[in-house]
Amino acid sequence: TADEHWCYEIQAKEPNSNCKGPDQWTGDCQKNHQSPINIVTKEAKVNPDLKPFTFFGYDQKKRWEVKNDGHSVKMMLGNGSFITGGDLPAQYQAVQLHLHWSQDLNKGSEHSINGKHFAMEMHIVHEKGTSSNAVEDSKDKNAVLAFMIEVGDEENKAFQPLVEALPHISKPSTNTTVNEISLEDMLPKKEKLVHYFRYQGSLTTPTCDETVIWTVFEEPIKLHKDQFLEFSKRLFYDEEQKFVMEDNVRPVQQLGDRQVFRS
Ligand SMILES: Nc1nc(-c2ccc(Cl)c(S(N)(=O)=O)c2)cs1
Numbered sequence: 001t002a003d004e005h006w007c008y009e010i011q012a013k014e015p016n017s018n019c020k021g022p023d024q025w026t027g028d029c030q031k032n033h034q035s036p037i038n039i040v041t042k043e044a045k046v047n048p049d050l051k052p053f054t055f056f057g058y059d060q061k062k063r064w065e066v067k068n069d070g071h072s073v074k075m076m077l078g079n080g081s082f083i084t085g086g087d088l089p090a091q092y093q094a095v096q097l098h099l100h101w102s103q104d105l106n107k108g109s110e111h112s113i114n115g116k117h118f119a120m121e122m123h124i125v126h127e128k129g130t131s132s133n134a135v136e137d138s139k140d141k142n143a144v145l146a147f148m149i150e151v152g153d154e155e156n157k158a159f160q161p162l163v164e165a166l167p168h169i170s171k172p173s174t175n176t177t178v179n180e181i182s183l184e185d186m187l188p189k190k191e192k193l194v195h196y197f198r199y200q201g202s203l204t205t206p207t208c209d210e211t212v213i214w215t216v217f218e219e220p221i222k223l224h225k226d227q228f229l230e231f232s233k234r235l236f237y238d239e240e241q242k243f244v245m246e247d248n249v250r251p252v253q254q255l256g257d258r259q260v261f262r263s
């Protein structure tokens, strides 16, 4: 289907590209409750129901499968990690973790906060329900936890196994495993995770289903500059390794009639 040939703007504008850039994405991509968005913090409404999350299984150190899926680097999490709380209507199973980035430190995140983009953005994608029964399509089928990533001068040890795996998955549709990573170690300290923004939106990739309860945490993750540069140095969009994987970022979408909330 046309969506198999969807791509980002940086790929679509290549002379002989035959892929569809963001303004040609189909599915629900042209609807009006889309993601990402710019978050204007002073217009976000405090909602006291936005309690802290509880993370189950995030502390387990595991060997994870990671892959280059041609759009990002994706870590498969289907193993029983899940979240509750955060004013979510049920428990949500962790499915996969992936990132978006640019080489430009100021345009690698999909969401922006008061117009500021970060170097990268990490998404942990969850699906409603228990590992035995997931629910069908609905506005709250998915919950994505979004973390901004800044570049600093300290190595982030929790990300090193993922960074070292990147050269093994430089081509699309390649897999490898990373060992001894715990999701919890990759995230900001738990007490920092009480501050977040919340809105109803979509997948930021085709078919852009409007099924996502978005949580954008205020506290950024920090990576060393060299760790950050590895993503756009080691990963490629194409088999021929002509196009490095960077700017895998959808442009911000109109908020429209939606309200952004904050904890
Ligand atoms: N690289 C790829 N990412 C996705 C995907 C699937 C589900 C979701 Cl929710 C998202 S996102 N960016 O909205 O978190 C991305 C498919 S292929």
Ligand SMILES: [Zn+2]
Binding pocket: 098, 099, 100, 123, 204
């Ligand atoms: Zn994403």
